[in-house]
Amino acid sequence: MALLLVTTLLTTMLVLCATEVPLEGNCSNKNQLMMLLPEVISSILMRYFRHPYQPVQYYLAANNAVHQREQWDVVGLVLQLTSGHCTAMFGNLGDHLDGSGPIVQRSHAILFGEDVDAFERLLGNFSTTVNDYSGRYLLVLTSPTAQQNIEWSRLFKLLWLRHIVHVNVLLPTADGTVRVYTYEPYSPNRCADPVVKLVMVIFADGIVRKQHHNLYPRRRLTSLHNCTLQVGSFEAKPYTFLERKVDGYMELGGFEGDLLRLLAHRLQFRVNVTESPHQVQWGLMGSPGNSTGTMQLVQDELVDLVIACMALDVTRSYYLKPGFAHYTSRILFAVPQGRSYSAFEKLFRPFRIDIWAALGGMLGAVATVVGVLSCGRRVRTWRRFVYGPSVRMPLLGALYLLCGGAVVVVPRRNFARSLLALWLWFTFVLRTVYQGSLYLYLQRSATYPPLATLDEIHRSTLHYHMVNIAMRFFVDRPDIKPRTRFIPAGLDTLGAQVAGMASRYHDRVVVCPQDMVAYNNKLNRLHGNAELIQVTRESITLFPVTIYYPKKSFLTQLFDREVMHIIESGLMEYWVRNYGDYDFEANRRAPQNTGEPHKLTLQHLEGAYQLWLASHLLAMMVFLLERASLHSPMLRRILTSLSLMSGCIADGGIKHLLVRETVGNHFSEVIVDALHRYYVQNHSSTLLMRLSTVSRQTYELQSDIMDEVMQRTSHSIAYEYRSVTYHRPSRRPRIFNLAFIDGYDAFEQLFSSLDPAQNDFSGYYLIVLTTLDTARPEMLAHMFTLLWTLNVINVNIVTADLQDYSHWQSVLMYTYYPYTPAGCERNVPQLVHRFRKGARRYDQRIELFPNKLSNFHQCIITVGTFHLPPYMLLSRRYGQLRYGGFEGDLLRALSVKLNFTVRLIEPEAGELWGRLPPINGTEADASGCVRLVLTERVNLTLGRFAIRGDRNLVMKCSRSYYTVRMVFAVPAGREYTPFEKLFRPFARSTWSLVTLYLLVALCVIYMIRYTQLPHLRDFVYGRGVSTPILNLLSILFGGALQQLPVRNFARTLLFLWMYYCLVVRTCYQGSLFEYLQEHKNFSPVQTVDALVGQNYHFYSLYGSSLYLQQMPRILSRITWLEDEDASIERHLSRLMTQQAPATALFTDIERIAYHNRFHARDGFVHVANVVLVRLPIGMYYPKKSCLANQFDREIDSLLTSGYVSYQLARYVNYDAFQEPSAYHHVPRPLTIDHLVGCFETLGGLLLVATGLHLLELISRRFATVRTLLTFLQTV
Template sequence: MSLRSVSTTITLLMVWFLSTSSTRTEVVLPQVEMEQQTQQPLPDIITGLLMRYFRHPFQPVQFFWSASSASHRYIQVDLMTTVLWRTSGHLVVTFANPEASLQSAVQQKRSHAVLFGEDVDAFERLLANFSTFVNDYSGRYLLVLTGATPTLSTLVHVHLRQLFRALWQRHIVHVNVLVQTNSSIVRAYTYVPYSSQHCGKPVVRLAAILPSTGQQHHLYPPLTSLHNCTLQVGTFEAKPYTILQRKVDGFIELGGFEGDMLQLLAHRLQFRVNVTESPHQLQWGVIGAPGNSTGTMQLVQDEQVDLVIACMALDVTRGIYLKAGWAHYTSRILFAVPQGHPYSAFEKLFRPFGTDVWLALGALLLCVVGVVGGLSMGRRARSLRRFVYGPAVRMPLLDALYLLWGGAIVTVSSRNFARSLLAHWLGFTFVMRTLYQGSLYLYLQRSANYPPIATLEQIHHSTLHYYMVNIAMRFFVDRPEIRPRVRFIPPGLDTLGGQVAGMASRYTDRVVVCPQDMVAYNNRLTKRTGRPIQVTRESITLFPLSIYYPKKSCLTALFDRQVGRIVQSGLVDLWVRNYGDYDFEESRRESSSGGEPSKLTLVHLAGAYQLLVGMHTLAMVVFLLELLSLRLPRLRAFLTLFLPVLGNTTSSNAVDGSKRLLVRETVGNHFSEVIVDALTRYYVQNHSSTMVMRLSTIGQRARDLQSDIMDEVMQRTSHSIAYEFWSKTTPSRRPRIFNIAFIDGVHAFEQLFHALDPAHNDFSGYYLIVLTEPSTPTLLERIFALLWTLNVINVNVITADLEDQSHWQSVLMHTYYPYRAGACERPVPHLLHRFRRGKRLDVSVELFPPKLENFHRCPVTVGTFHLPPYVLLHRGAAGDKPTGYGGFEGDLLRALSIKLNFTVRLIEPEMGELWGRTPSPNQSADAASGCVRLVLSERANLTLGRFAIRGDRNLVMKSSRSYYTVRMVLAVPAGRAYTPFEKLFRPFSRPTWVLVTLYLVVGVVVIGVIRLSRLPPYVRHFVYGRSVSTPLLNLLNVLFGGALLRLPTRNFARTLLLLWLYYCLVVRTCYQGSLYEYLQERKNFSPLQTVDAMVAHDYRFYSLHGASHYLEQLTAILPRITWLSDDDANVERQLLEMASHRAPASALFTDVERVAYHNRYRVREGLVHVANVVLVRLPIGIYYPLKSCLTNQFNSELDGLLASGYVNYRLERYVNYDMLKGPVDHEHLPTPLTIDQLEGCYETLVGLLLVATGLLLLELASRWIVPLRTLLTFLQSE
């Protein structure tokens, strides 16, 4: 069918559609000529814009039109017909919105629309039919003005302003209006809603004049800045998500980790925040139809605010009436449960053993009572009683219990059987008593509690009330029976947080449904002063958080881009950890005993009971032998013989079966049978289709032959393989793995070769080339040589003499091996298999054999650099080129070279660069630097050296599977060491020193009051004795362990003295014992652990320039960073300065492994610590060129190395993590104290000697100074 007939058909269909929907009865068919339409610029421009901006894999383009007359409607039809004809096969087009009854079936809102209108009123009529339930107002819209154009001034200042105001009411921002001002020029107008002078007011702007001969304009640029405009933010206080900080001037500042994220968004998008609280403190509120919502839901639905953020969970009902953003954090909903009540002292007596052990022990004692009772009845039992426990034993039951409780027996039986019973009972009771006493000693010392409720089933079976907010009831729709026990928390100022805080110690009759972050926030606030809040081990549901916008908002895509970057940088997790203490998660992973001694269960005591049963059995055997020995005197001699042990061995013969491989006989051309066999064996995949390419340059005969073969192949494989035909104009959206090409010669293959693109073809996939003309060795060499330039190695060329229809016809399959012994990277054709006509296809032949399992010692060029502990380059005496390599990744590379049998040729980037700069996809390799440039220019087959797998690198290179995750932290120096004088105060904590000083001050004050108040002498005698003249000196003498020469004679004074002696004995003993340990311990102040603490202490930060990409989100430290050139020598120098305390207030942004490497090999220069906050986690791997063929084979080998633990094993040879785990515990071994350790004592001695010398000088001077002599006389009397 010709183009003219296609155009006429489309036009007739459009006119028929319009005429049937019109009120007119006459139909006038316009005569449309394609030649005339192509001369107009407007169809070309519309077509170009649709092809550039409106192509979407899942969204059709909606066409709307409106005209006041039938003639103008035909003009619009002609224009649309031309556009549809030119975009045929590239766009999916729909007309108008679905009916109201079908709107629920639209799963995805329509976001691409083209509107044809005669004037502004026509556009307003079209927009009036739009709905937020069907149309996505944040999508792309193109408006085409088809009516008469007024003057330019009237158009801009009147018509377009009116139109853009109507669009802004619906928040349709990504829109362009095309106006054809003359026969050759089309103007594209848009509007800007946010600018430096106008906020929320549309400003008309000329976007472009088309067709443009100069630079290409971006008519739909993404919104990147709000130009310091104010956004209304609806929220309420829900700690730690949002914390309202009210200022003196009435301004409300938003805190919490969601508030911190909003502040960062405001900084990056340049807008101001105006907080609007939930009306009547209704918090979340309920969402419903317009006019029926409450709380913050009402604010956002009525468009009183631009967005809401405050612990907003993604919800299906909310999604109907609101627009949700990117989920920036996923929490969990769980129960906060009451604390378990403590065990009583009596209950602790039964805690060492579990219930099953107590039951087993009671059953055993009952058996003993039964045996003793049975042997105590009747005369015939008398002889047995003597035999079992001897004639001299009078109280066997009391003796058994006495032995159980650790007593001793006086009378021992003389019979062997009785002695054996006594021996095994002694052993059993000894084991039980030892285990009970040892475990009871630990349990009696602990104030243990009953474990709190841990599971949801325990809560449902209890009588506790459910406290929750009203919207949380949706989590329990499957449990309607709990409705009578539900108590709704009234909305108010952080009422849910108050209920959660009360679960620490106040409430015991309820459980609270809450997010885990509220529990962590309260546990952090009360970590030192209160008990932690207990939670269930199981969670109710996951709780993804998001920002909600009005249904018509245009901010969603703008905010989602920034929120996605913030989430990927790890900042959200950092903020969450800063606001909460999540140790309850780690404690839940430990044993349920919570660190207390475990109960001894029946499994633990199985050995004791087995010993008991064994001794019983032995006793019965001895009993029987003794009975028999009465009649058989030679029994004892006979028992010395061993009984032969008999055994049977059976053997059975295994019958091996063989399976016959049934091959279905096929019909048709033998050439097609070979192709079908290859496709069914290697191309059947459920997730990927097969790309079919056909090129013919010889003639129609070859093309017809290819069509016949394709028809037969596809007919026999269409049930299992999905096919996709290759097209130059509409390439595949993702690289295709499975490809089959039909060519008829070298010219056809060259066309195919130039069309291959790594963006649309996966060069590491499977390629089956069907050559329909006889091949020659030269042709095959040419084909394989071109394919090797693209690193396509999984390729087979099938050829045959199709003119030969005899039984000698054979099909040849050729391939090539890029790496062979003595021929590295030389694509020589190799005959893989010859398929004979009339013979069954041999399925044992590997049609796509693995070609990279053995490189035959061929060299692989690796671009890398010296970066401990990942890559260690060893250089010779000249020091210019590396002669060897090591390190964690170097050992990994060596293991790969051994397994794949290749040699390594190392090259380093120029100018001492490391990773280098990554260019954009549309830039050349010259824009790159470092190892990235080596890979892009294909000078290196691969590169490694802590290469983080990032999105920008994946656009220009191909990454391997990640084999390790690097944690980027801040390396900090060790804290200052304690001085010997400071160690004298370390045995007691600050509260203890305050109490000791307070008691001493109280004693001094009492003595001073008694002395200065001139009380009668009998009062002094009553308090500290008649003969005591220096009470203050006695007070200090007893405190330091001295003796008193004169003791008081009164009872009250003696009582005070005894109390003070006992108090000083306890304090002095604890101080002396602890001081001995602290004087020997080498202890430093703890280094700073958080970024905020380092900023507060005015730290200076250092980082390699190549790591700047990961610090862009940390705006607080960016001005403080000193950028180091990309060289590990700078890192080594900075670590040495930190280890030697030459740079005390500094922090280095590096990875944990680099610090662990320093602490292993440079430990003599000093240790370097790391902050316990991981700023970034980087998965690292190997990078290859985009068209590299090494990726799959190397990934397969890496998987094996990872599964075997080889990666972690090699890493441990270069790092030492023990020094990063904190200070080493002091070993409590008696060691001699040195002068350095007692330096503080000597300093104290020198200080006291100076005080004594000062007092001596004062006494000498008192001879001439009367007031001084009076003061010293008063002090001497005391």
């Protein structure tokens, strides 16, 4: 019906015009305009507004009914032209407010308005609920109006208040054309201030004058022109770090901070961080006015975006606008550490429960057989048959053999011997396996596994600690509410809770993202902490992280496009992995025993001492029972029967950057354009220089141009004026320079007075040549020749015929290119551009200061260097000097990237870096490569050139690409002798306790000897035992006893000493076997004090003497070597072969690593583990060189790619400076060399025995000696 009504109205208007019925205004003009405007609208709709799911919303507003009918006429023609191609919908601004039905945001709309007031009424009814302000909008002014009558500023401010930027305004004019306008919200020096821009003019005859081909480009904004965006954030490590500067400015770090920093660089904006109010962190999301924290900042549009571990959430997405998810994490539990095994539990870890059960069953079977065969006289024959008639204590003998004892009595019969051989073989295998495994388990700090699943956490009694917004993850488990504890809001309070789970908290689990755990684990590893945070294997939910914007923000599409590119490049994953250790499963595994064997300490043997103490308590209980049995006949009968049934005592147990359009002089406009494009810097002023030597007229002309230029640029550029006769010192060389001259004489006087220390010749130089006629090419060539001698290449000379006032007047800009395919170091003037008068805008694509050093076209760059491994390796082949080394490879990579040819020059013999000239000296006073640079015989020099302040005063340095560590090279430590290896298994504390126990035992024996009480001697170590000291030592070394005690207390003491000796001997034997096979040396000297204290003699190149001036103790005993690498090589070879003991060589660690790589078969040179000096190295150029900036850019790209580190790894070997390699427990046959220490011990004991024999022979004549030997024999 609406289409039929529109068709009827259009037919009536055409009939009235054909019958020449007068209408309002000129009918022919209106018809022409009314036909052009719908065609333009339909063309725009067909090209930019066609969408498979979004209809085009039509909104109309007029001030009277007549104009409203005209609007309907235009709409009708548009509908006819787009019928079947675009879905149309007439927007009713009141329908969506009733709240019924689902609300769908519309992103394509066309607004017809009579004037700006009409548009204000329409836009005033828009809302973010129904209208997507980031969509495409078309505004049509339906009244032909002169352009000057439109309130453009007001109209576009209405649009900017709603952040509608994808918009165009159609303006039909009285001359029959349609103009298309839009606006730029961000432009240079204008932030969030709309600037009107004419996009297109469409004439009635169909001619289109385009300024822009695309009315709705996908990249509507590509730069925010250094404007500031307010960013809401808080500290949530590792997502965001807040680094507070001294001036109060906060810088954002973390991997989301890195993302924002890269976005700021690509989109050219600055960041101003706003913290969450009251440190509420995320806060709660609610209706407007009810939100808290960071959500309140973005909902109230106090910030442009928020970033800080922001998870995608339905409630947040309803009130805010989410961006593209740039990272997906996991929510999981941080759980406490598992309980450590006690020292006593470690004794049972070598075997599993089933093995212990089988062993117990077998011992039980043995005890049963012995018990059965010990009851009654009828089984005496079986007893003799099974274990022989002379075996009186079979159960104690079986346990004695199990613990590693010897056979006291060997049975005679074959069956008994077979049983004994089987038992010996079984106990040997079992004991060997247990001893080898126990030695490893004693050194481990093993723990029970931490909680791994969600069900284990729910079954535990631990409290749930989480931030309040995390309760949404547990809506299906209301039963955990009583155990939930909310973490109070504050400065990284969640991160503090997670960090405490490493070792502080044991009564809770913390709900957190996995990245916080990975960050703290990496931090703990860097700090050397052994405890890492454990997490569950199961995650609670996935955690997509994004950036949130206000509901009507236009930044979403702009940021999302860049974020997707960053994700596709892999940078986001790289940043995330750079901030954390994500190998959670490796952290759950028990620590492996890698590396060399450790000495056993008291903590390792704590379980053995606990068992020893328990056995002593058991022995005391048995002793008390025996004492009590004297007064209780029943107890005495029980003990007697147990003794008779078992044949032995019951065992104690078993062992686990606009041009404002300036108006005025054409010459000034060109200068202002160049200044705005290249000289606007916040941190550096522009040096202004002028000199006129021709006439007063040129001087006044310079003044006029300078006044106009400075008036138009003073708001963005700071100027500093300098005259030729007065040189004001500057803190740093001037980069931006503007010079006004009127001829070659003025140019020569001005530039000849420049000082490289005050002017950076690699900076920007804009020279304004104010001649009264056209500049001659010969004069320009002479100027460029002088500029090249100063190495000034970023220079433009601007000139014009100032006597020409016609419209043909042009401003010419000249420069020169030193390196071209036509030749090298050329100074031919080249025309950069001709700026014609009358052009309102200049082509921004013209590069006024192009990069002239990106291609040297195979021109020669002379390099001064010398042979210094591994930095520069020089060799002659077929009469040519070839180069290598990692700095040589860097030079070759630069030559390939910049396309130049390298020519090498070596300094005079015996000179490497060379010395600097004195303060008042000349260049001839220098030496080495320094002299080559100062005399400009070379373009640069390199070869482990340390960047120092004294060198920077006379030369120009590059960016440092490596840091050299200066150390002392020392010889290897002395190797352990075979005899010293015998004492390595135990630490000093363990040896002390073992010796203490032996001394206590000896003291007890001697006390019993001096008391001369036979019943006490029989009670403690048995009746008939005449050599207790020999028995004590025999059991300690694994020997047998000839006579066993009969009484229970003596047997218990014997069993305790046997078990103690078994554990000590097992640990000693297991460790000794590994130590004997090692080729271990004493550690080399590691400190400077130790080198001085041990009277070491020092050697060094004389070129490195500057770094030792603060060490007088070293300078007093140092020998200076010749400045050549051969002297270093000779001394390293002497250190490697131990020909120069007690000497130390001062050199860089890379030189030592180079020597170790290529002489690994002959041995290694070690270093003292103290870095005396760290030297950043780089290249040095002449003070006025133009190469430094270009080379620095290329070096930066090579450093970022890892090229320098990769090339260095080809020449050095750092293995000798690391910890000893992992010792693999692979059994190897022992050789005589391994057992030399044992043979030395045997020889020493034989000498002792020989000495005793001589004493016995002497004792026949000396009674005192005989009495002493008799006493020793009796004990």
